[in-house]
Amino acid sequence: MNSERADDHDGTDAGDGRAARRPHRGALTASVAAAVLLAGGGGAYLAATASDGSGGSGASGGGTASAAPGDDGGTPPPLALDGYPAPSGGAVVYRARGALPDGPDAAPVYRAAGEVTKEEVARLARALGLDGAPVARGTAWTMGAVKDGSGPVLRVARQAPGTWSFQRYAPGTDDCAKGPVCAVPPTAADPVGEATARKAAAPVLAAVGQGDADLDAGQVIGAHRVVNADPEVGGLPTDGWTTGVTVGAGGEVVAGSGRVKAPVKGDTYPVLSAAKTLALMNTGDAGAAPKAGIGGCASPVPLDGRPGAGCGPAGARKETVTVERAEFGLAAQTVRGRPVLVPSWLFETRAPGARAGSTVTHPAVDPEYLPSPAARPSEQRKVKATGYTAAGRELTVTFTGGVCARYDAQADEGADEVTVTVTETSDPGKVCVLIAEEYELTVRLAKPLGDRAVVGPDGERVPPAGRGARLPEPGR
Numbered sequence: 001m002n003s004e005r006a007d008d009h010d011g012t013d014a015g016d017g018r019a020a021r022r023p024h025r026g027a028l029t030a031s032v033a034a035a036v037l038l039a040g041g042g043g044a045y046l047a048a049t050a051s052d053g054s055g056g057s058g059a060s061g062g063g064t065a066s067a068a069p070g071d072d073g074g075t076p077p078p079l080a081l082d083g084y085p086a087p088s089g090g091a092v093v094y095r096a097r098g099a100l101p102d103g104p105d106a107a108p109v110y111r112a113a114g115e116v117t118k119e120e121v122a123r124l125a126r127a128l129g130l131d132g133a134p135v136a137r138g139t140a141w142t143m144g145a146v147k148d149g150s151g152p153v154l155r156v157a158r159q160a161p162g163t164w165s166f167q168r169y170a171p172g173t174d175d176c177a178k179g180p181v182c183a184v185p186p187t188a189a190d191p192v193g194e195a196t197a198r199k200a201a202a203p204v205l206a207a208v209g210q211g212d213a214d215l216d217a218g219q220v221i222g223a224h225r226v227v228n229a230d231p232e233v234g235g236l237p238t239d240g241w242t243t244g245v246t247v248g249a250g251g252e253v254v255a256g257s258g259r260v261k262a263p264v265k266g267d268t269y270p271v272l273s274a275a276k277t278l279a280l281m282n283t284g285d286a287g288a289a290p291k292a293g294i295g296g297c298a299s300p301v302p303l304d305g306r307p308g309a310g311c312g313p314a315g316a317r318k319e320t321v322t323v324e325r326a327e328f329g330l331a332a333q334t335v336r337g338r339p340v341l342v343p344s345w346l347f348e349t350r351a352p353g354a355r356a357g358s359t360v361t362h363p364a365v366d367p368e369y370l371p372s373p374a375a376r377p378s379e380q381r382k383v384k385a386t387g388y389t390a391a392g393r394e395l396t397v398t399f400t401g402g403v404c405a406r407y408d409a410q411a412d413e414g415a416d417e418v419t420v421t422v423t424e425t426s427d428p429g430k431v432c433v434l435i436a437e438e439y440e441l442t443v444r445l446a447k448p449l450g451d452r453a454v455v456g457p458d459g460e461r462v463p464p465a466g467r468g469a470r471l472p473e474p475g476r
Contacts, residue, residue, distance in 0.1 A: 076267040078371045079109065080379075081342065081363065082334045094281055094349065094360070096323040100274035103328040103364065107271050107343035110233050110263035110330060116141065116162035120260050125154055127207035128166055128253060138386060139400060161339060162260030164208075169254060191225040192251050194218065200253055201227035201245035208260050210243055223249040233263060233330055239346050239361050240332030263341055271364040274326040277345045281362050324348045324357060331361040336379055336426070337402065383407065383422040385456055387465030390449040396442040397422060397454075398465055409441035417453040418445065420462060 121134040121141040130152055134141040139158055145151035156164040192200075194217040205211050205227075213229035214237070220226070229243040243258030272280070331344035343364045350357040363370065385397040397409055397420050405426040412419040422441065454462040 076269050076369060079267075079269060079342070079365055079369050080335055080371055081340075082337065084363075084370055084372065091318060093318050093320050094278055094323050094347070095320055096275070096278060096326070100278065100323075100326050101328070102273045103345070104271060106268050107236075107328075107364070108234065108268040109266040109343065109365075110341040111266045111335075112159075112161040112259075112261065112339045113264045114160045114261060116156055116158050116160065116260050120162065121154075121156045124156065124164065124204070124207045124260060127203040128152070128154060128256075130154060156260055160261045161263060163257070164260055165255075165257045166253070167255050168248075168252070191220050191223050191249055192247055194225070196251055197225040197227050197247040200247045200251055201229075201256075204245050204253060204256060205229050205243060208243060208258055209262055210258075213243070221246075224254065229258075231262075233341055234265065236343075237327060237329040237346065238332070238341060239329060239344070239359060241330075241341060263339075266340070269343065269369050270366040271328075271343050272366060274328070274345050274347075274364075277362050277364050278323065278326075278347070280367065281360075319351065321349045321351050321360075324350055328364065331363070333363070336381065380423055380425050382457060383424050385420055385422055385454075385462045388420070388454045388462050389465050390454075393445045393448055394442050395420070395445055395449055395454070396440050397462065398438060398440050400436050401439050402426070403437055407439060407441060409443050411443040411445060413446055414452070417455050418449060419455050419457060421457050 118134050118136075118141070121143070125132075125134065125143050130143050132143060134143050134156070136142075136158065141156040141158060142154065144153040152166070152168045154164065154166045156162055191197075197217045198215060201215075201217075202211065205213060205215075210229050210231045213231040215227060215229050217225060217227045219228060224246050227245045227247065229245070230238055231241060231243070232238065233241070241259065241263075244256060245253055246255040248254040325348040327346045327348075329344060329346045330341035331346065333340055333342045344361045345364050347360045347362070348357050349360050383399050383401055385399050387398045389396045395411060395418065399407075399422050401407055401424060405424045408423045408425070410421045410423075412421075420443070456462055
């Protein structure tokens with residue numbers, strides 16, 4: 001076995017927590033972010049959501065199985081969330097306007113699983129009015145004018161949840177006299193009405209299984225109207241799993257982003273009430289809720305921030321944010337970079353003097369099952385090789401990875417094939433930006449590759465990286 005290493009770069013009216021549907025939570029940010037991350041072909045997002053390439057959860061590392069499907073009724077494994085939310089430390093104090101709901105005793109996590117099929121991409125493409133067949137390009141399915149950007153472009157990540165982005169017009173001039181293609185169509189003064197926008201977005205939402213999602217068509221950007229869809233998963237509302245469809249002044253879909261595959265049910269965890277979760281947000285101590293005021297304060301929270309009362313150190317000025325409503329649902333998080341929907345309380349809040357409210361979410365999972373990133377050992381997972389080149393006894397594999405991990409490559413040689421395993425080792429306590437890069441690692445074989453196939457640990461063939469990928473041995 002040969003190996004090489006790449007070092008890292010540096011409403012509370014329901015006792016179960018269900019309330020009337022809340023105002024939309026500003027999904028445009030999530031929609032735009034997904035589109036930007038996929039603009040380069042899906043790599044940036046895939047670094048945050050790539051599977052281990054083997055269908056498993058990796059070699060080791062506590063919490064890697066925390067989002068495994070199924071629930072055998074036993075004790076669930078630790079849920080090692082990336083960037084587990086820290087308490088406010090007293091800088092912001094959340095104070096409930098009224099009584100908070102208890103919610104359920106337990107709830108499951110939902111995770112992304114599998115790969116997006118060609119048929120799933122084609123269904124979305126038809127809803128967007130695109131002709132032709134999807135083409136697999138590296139880590140994404142693509143359709144449209146991918147090379148020159150002169151027309152509609154659809155990109156869908158091949159790995160679940162299948163993050164997709166669509167752009168009908170490329171950025172540029174709207175002077176059609178300068179070329180055969182208008183980069184940006186002329187815009188009208190007024191956007192279409194909400195009913196028209198919903199009708200235009202309906203086929204797209206149906207294509208990704210969100211035809212019955214909670215919709216908000218009130219967002220307007222210039223002459224465009226955005227229809228945001230917040231789906232329910234397992235009968236619960238979601239936060240951070242939004243599909244955004246932008247409708248132009250002519251009533252056509254001009255852009256969009258979201259996810260193709262619905263998440264699957266994973267392990268079930270004990271969950272806290274809204275009051276205990278709110279105490280965690282304020283103090284980091286869920287046990288403070290029963291014996292202290294709402295928000296974890298031993299005395300009423302001062303509205304004017306005067307020192308000597310409430311939470312936090314004496315003399316510290318605090319901002320009191322009012323919790324107007326709490327709803328039990330699912331919020332998007334990541335476990336080792338892979339997306340999961342975690343049982344959470346969705347708090348509708350309003351800061352002093354704010355004209356509009358906002359949603360603050362916090363995991364409702366019992367902290368006993370949420371290990372601190374700093375306390376976790378280094379974690380490992382397998383990374384799928386996307387291509388290879390061979391020159392003599394040197395075999396170089398390419399793969400996509402993050403910027404804060406170490407990578408090792410090993411080769412097991414057989415008579416007919418060479419099995420290449422790329423392993424990522426990450427530090428759960430290290431804060432890292434979710435950016436993808438393409439890497440190469442070279443392993444030295446006992447003899448030239450010859451006619452042997454290159455495969456991954458799952459037995460799937462690794463394709464040559466390009467023309468001339470299999471070079472002759474020097475001296476031949």
